[in-house]
Amino acid sequence: MKNLSNIQIETIDLNVTYHNNHVLKNVNIKIPSKQLTAIIGPSGCGKTTLLKSFNRLLEIRDDVSISGKIIVDNENILDHKAGDVPDIRKKMGLLSQKPSPLPMSIYDNVAYGQRIHNKKSKEDLDKIVEDCLKEAGLWQEVKDRLHDPASRLSAGQQQRLCLARAIAVNPEVLLCDEPTSALDPISAQQIEKLLLKLKKDYTVVLVTHTLRQAKRVADYLIFLYFGEVVEEGTSDEFFNNPKDPKTKAYLEGEIS
Amino acid sequence: MNRRFLEEKIFKILMIFSIFIVVGSLILIFSVIVFNGASSISLDMLTQTSSPRFYLGKGGGGMLNAIVGSLLLALPATAMAFLIGICIALFLQRDFIHPTISNFIRLCLDILWGVPSIIYGIFCMTIMIAFGMSTSLLFGIIALTLLEIPIITRSIDESIKMVPLGLKESAYSLGSTKFETAIKVVRRQALPGIVAGILLGLGRGIGDAASILLTVGDSNFIPDSLYDSTAALPTMILNLLSMPDPNVQSKAYVVAFVLLIIVLAISIISRSLSKKSTKYVIK
Amino acid sequence: MENRKLRDLIGTKLMLVITIFIAFLFFLILFTLLTGSLYIIQDQSITELLFSSTWKPRSGEFGLLGVIIGTIIVTSIAMIIAVPISLLTAVYIVEYAPKKVRQIIRPFIDVLAGVPSVVYGLCAFIVFVPLVRDVIAPFFGELNSSGFSIFTASLILSIMVFPIIISLCVESFNAIPIELKEASLSVGATKWETVKKVIFRASGPGVISAILLGFGRAFGETIAVSMVIGNQEKIPSSLFSQGQTLASIIAQNYIDVMSLPRLESALIFVGLILFIVVLIFNILGFLVLKRARSRWN
Numbered sequence: 001m002k003n004l005s006n007i008q009i010e011t012i013d014l015n016v017t018y019h020n021n022h023v024l025k026n027v028n029i030k031i032p033s034k035q036l037t038a039i040i041g042p043s044g045c046g047k048t049t050l051l052k053s054f055n056r057l058l059e060i061r062d063d064v065s066i067s068g069k070i071i072v073d074n075e076n077i078l079d080h081k082a083g084d085v086p087d088i089r090k091k092m093g094l095l096s097q098k099p100s101p102l103p104m105s106i107y108d109n110v111a112y113g114q115r116i117h118n119k120k121s122k123e124d125l126d127k128i129v130e131d132c133l134k135e136a137g138l139w140q141e142v143k144d145r146l147h148d149p150a151s152r153l154s155a156g157q158q159q160r161l162c163l164a165r166a167i168a169v170n171p172e173v174l175l176c177d178e179p180t181s182a183l184d185p186i187s188a189q190q191i192e193k194l195l196l197k198l199k200k201d202y203t204v205v206l207v208t209h210t211l212r213q214a215k216r217v218a219d220y221l222i223f224l225y226f227g228e229v230v231e232e233g234t235s236d237e238f239f240n241n242p243k244d245p246k247t248k249a250y251l252e253g254e255i256s
Numbered sequence: 257m258n259r260r261f262l263e264e265k266i267f268k269i270l271m272i273f274s275i276f277i278v279v280g281s282l283i284l285i286f287s288v289i290v291f292n293g294a295s296s297i298s299l300d301m302l303t304q305t306s307s308p309r310f311y312l313g314k315g316g317g318g319m320l321n322a323i324v325g326s327l328l329l330a331l332p333a334t335a336m337a338f339l340i341g342i343c344i345a346l347f348l349q350r351d352f353i354h355p356t357i358s359n360f361i362r363l364c365l366d367i368l369w370g371v372p373s374i375i376y377g378i379f380c381m382t383i384m385i386a387f388g389m390s391t392s393l394l395f396g397i398i399a400l401t402l403l404e405i406p407i408i409t410r411s412i413d414e415s416i417k418m419v420p421l422g423l424k425e426s427a428y429s430l431g432s433t434k435f436e437t438a439i440k441v442v443r444r445q446a447l448p449g450i451v452a453g454i455l456l457g458l459g460r461g462i463g464d465a466a467s468i469l470l471t472v473g474d475s476n477f478i479p480d481s482l483y484d485s486t487a488a489l490p491t492m493i494l495n496l497l498s499m500p501d502p503n504v505q506s507k508a509y510v511v512a513f514v515l516l517i518i519v520l521a522i523s524i525i526s527r528s529l530s531k532k533s534t535k536y537v538i539k
Numbered sequence: 540m541e542n543r544k545l546r547d548l549i550g551t552k553l554m555l556v557i558t559i560f561i562a563f564l565f566f567l568i569l570f571t572l573l574t575g576s577l578y579i580i581q582d583q584s585i586t587e588l589l590f591s592s593t594w595k596p597r598s599g600e601f602g603l604l605g606v607i608i609g610t611i612i613v614t615s616i617a618m619i620i621a622v623p624i625s626l627l628t629a630v631y632i633v634e635y636a637p638k639k640v641r642q643i644i645r646p647f648i649d650v651l652a653g654v655p656s657v658v659y660g661l662c663a664f665i666v667f668v669p670l671v672r673d674v675i676a677p678f679f680g681e682l683n684s685s686g687f688s689i690f691t692a693s694l695i696l697s698i699m700v701f702p703i704i705i706s707l708c709v710e711s712f713n714a715i716p717i718e719l720k721e722a723s724l725s726v727g728a729t730k731w732e733t734v735k736k737v738i739f740r741a742s743g744p745g746v747i748s749a750i751l752l753g754f755g756r757a758f759g760e761t762i763a764v765s766m767v768i769g770n771q772e773k774i775p776s777s778l779f780s781q782g783q784t785l786a787s788i789i790a791q792n793y794i795d796v797m798s799l800p801r802l803e804s805a806l807i808f809v810g811l812i813l814f815i816v817v818l819i820f821n822i823l824g825f826l827v828l829k830r831a832r833s834r835w836n
Contacts, residue, residue: 057721062638083261090727100718103741112736113726116260162722169726264731267627271635274627278705279644281698282651285662292665340557347554363825364562370752370821371565371814372759374789378810379568381793382575385803405561456653463655466761466786470793490657490762497664497766512661516654523653527646 008033008173008203009054014068016049016058023049025227027068031220033172036199038206038218042255046227047207051175054205055092056085072173090117092173093166093202098182099158101150102165106133106142109150109161113169128168136164137194156187163194173203180213192217211251215239223247225255286516292506293513301510306476306487311495314503317476319511324478325486328393329468330461333400334408338454340401341409345416362413369406374466376402381470391473394482399467404457411453415446448529455526459519465490489515565818572814575807582801588808594772594788596795601805603812605774609782612775613689613764614757617696621757622750625701629708630734652702660766663695668767676779684779687769692784695763704753711745711831712738744831751824755817761786785813 009031016024023046031037039047052058053066056077069076077088090113102109110129114120120128129146133139138160142153150161159179166174176195180188195204196217208214214221215235222232223246231244242248249255301318309316344365348358380399384391473485474495489511496508579588583601591602632641671694672686715738723733739746769781770791783791789806796803 052721055725057725060717060720060724086724086727086729089725092725094721094725096718096721098716098718100716100722102719102722102737104736112723113728116726116728116732165722165726175725260729260732264729267731268635271627271631274624275631275644277624278628278651278701279647281701282647282654284666285654285658285698288662288665289658340561343554343557344561347551347558359829361558361562363822363829364565366825367818367821368561368565370755370759370817370825371568372761372786372817374759374761374786375568375572375810375814378575378789378807379571381796382571382807385796402564405564409561459653463653463657465655465657466790469762469790490655493657493661494762494766497661508661509665512658516658519653519655520650523650 006033007031008072009205010071011050011053012069012071014050014053014070015066016046016053017065018049018058018061019063023227024053027224027227027229029222029229029232031203031205033203034199034201035219036195036204036206036217037220037222038208038214039222039224040208040211040214041224041230041250042226043209045224047209047224048177050224051177051205051207054173054175055089055094057089057094059085090169091171092175093163093169093171095159095162095166095174095176095179097178099155099162101153101158101161104150105147106150106153106161107146110164110168112165117169129164132164132168133161135167135198136160137190138164154187156183156190159183159187159191160194163191163198167198167202171202173205174198176204176206178207178209181209223250225250289509289512289516292509293511293516296506296510297513301507302514305478306492308476310476310507311499311504313501319487319489319492319514321476321478322487322489322492322511323514325393325472325475325488326462326490328479328486329396329400329472329488330458333397333404333461334454334458336397336401337404337408337457340405341412341453342450344405344409345412348413349416365406365409365413368402369410372466373403373464374469377467377470380467384471389483391471391485392483393472393479393486396468396472396486396488397482399471400461400464403464403467404461407460408453408457411456412446412450415449415453418449419445451529452526455522455529459522459526462522463490463515463519465494469494489518569814572807572811575804576811577804579801579804579808582804588805592772592774594783596792596799596802596805599801601801601808602772603785603788603809605772606783606785606788606809607812608774609689609768610758610784610786612778613692613696613768613782613784614754616690616693616778617700617757618750618754620693620697621700621704621753624697625704625749625753626708626746628701629705629712630738632705632709633712634730634734634738648702648705651698652706656699656760656762657766659695659699660763663691663763663767667691667694671779679779681777681779685769685781687767687781688779689768689775689782690778692764692768692782695767696757696760699760699763700753700757703756704749707749707752707828708742708746711742711749714745714832715741742831744827744834748824748828748831751820751827755820755824758820759786759813759817761790765790785809789813 007030011027011029014024014027027050039050041047049058053070058064058066066078070078072091080088102112107129110132111125114125114128130139133142138157141157150158153161180191183191192213195206198204206218218235220234221238223230225246231242231247239251242251303320304318305321306319307317348361376399380395384395468488469491472488472491474491475485475487479486493508493511496511497505499505579601588601588603589607590604592604593600593602594605632644636644668686668691671688671691672684675690676684719737719741720733723737764784765787768783768787770783771781772783772788775782789809792802792806796806
């Protein structure tokens, strides 16, 4: 079982209730490290909820209750008190569906995380910003206007900026919530290529509602249907040999 | 790392402190007025009009003339402000006119809302003097109407704006004219907001002193005609307080208590009414 | 069919007329104030009115300098007190308060906004006047304060201004998309750091307009101030001495309008100044707010 040799995130009996809706029911999954895991399923089935529970971002909303365990690096992150949460979050970068540059310059966006956590000199920060923008494939396009407001970038560029910003704090995991659904096809393709490159160094968890995208980039898949895990497996197993009838139905487009 | 959390802790404490000041202020105001006012209240004070002795020493009647005066000022003013307000608000709907004009009008209304009420008082007083007339119910009503128009219009406008476009479109497609749609469909949906707006205006009309100070004068009697001067609750408080005798001053607390109760009651009724009238509202 | 169309037409035209009238109401008010002030402006020059500090209507002197200074001081101190408290309260309501607490505080603030100014004034009369006279002023070395002072007026004014600043700030903070907050939190920022670096920046215009509109409100408040400020039109010597503001001087002097010549015109002139200043603040405030609101949508 080579795909389970290194597990980055594991959930045990995870249940999430949101506004009195039981959104996630007894979710038990294992996310392999340094691979791209795609969480797929019809809209509204809890995929984003699952993703946002990994970095405890769910808690900022009202009426959320979470039970169960989420194990990262041998610790149950749900156990920690509120004061430790920012450090837990630092380990996981987030890429949202809607490109969300912070209301500041391009440079400041990327440097944001580092400035909060460390006292780095200007030269160090410059280098970090450059490296991250290069890794996100944005450096060439913005190197001459680093201090322009980030809002002036196109949607695709903004999304790559958000990626650079997330990478800048050296996370172990990248949580991506349908990162290409708001982008034009060319930008979407760029992001997909980036994710493929990044999965060598980071554990990527991708929520997507297009099967084709999952097929293109995922190593491991988790199929979530109305809050329950129906099936999980490697890309190969999943697409060529699905076990559950619901999975088969979904793959054939009968349920969406 | 510790410095960041320390900073957050400090500001959290400051925040709690601020909340206590804000909430505490309200509690302070209520308790002061209730404590000082409720103790001296008597049935006499509510059911009798004031006599000249009212301002000179103990006893001397009550505040009935002020209560009735305030109602006679605020109710007609609110009614007129509502009629005018609903015309303006309906007019402002996108269907009728160009957005730049409607935005300009909304800006005008916002500005009128921000005008200090004493200005409305001066405005009416100037007109009053120009026509050679004296302080009366009439000018008080005019001043309050002007004061309430922006408040009520804005509320109605906001409520109607929130009506989903789909509803209006459905009504059009059924063949009603613009005017009819505006009245029938929109009215039901926006009703809670409209009611709340009217009551907001009414509360303001009963409680505001500056606009009527210059225009209604004072009287120990319940006004018979529009041209009579009249007492009103806010002005009575001011007059009582300006007297040197502490026995007289303490009557001001009682009047303030009554005023506060009335305004609070209007606020509570407004809330519960808007909950009730959401029967027809589609969310 | 004809009837309905006719009614429609009349209805529309009527609405148009009324709306135009209301839209130009403030021009009407401005015009009235201008013409009413003409008399006193011609009688005494504007410089004399604005820069003399002798206000003795009976002798025909209408110097407003002390009043103008008093107004500026009262309003500024009230804002200095109110703005930080209101901002912190707004941040707490939006970012830190549990849902139940939020549901209780909002009605509190609405009720605070609806309390009549004469009630505020009375409360200040009962509580703040003795407080300033016996505790606060002596604390700062002033033993002779009567309690009716500029500072007392600022205190009650700051409370009156809380609701408007708080509710506008809460509206601005709530309008910030949650993705922005999530973006900041997910790099490991604390809630407070998110507030400092993202929320305040993103809602800048909203906060500015809240302050501008609050300032306008404070500047124009008449009744509560007149009840506790002591009504002295000289230039105030200290925070705890008696003073006067532009709004409250009208309330204090209108009684003599029929008996003293030129007083009516002088008070209308004061009203004119008040109107213009508040107008400027409100126009700025609302324009900034409109720009902010259209950005959110």
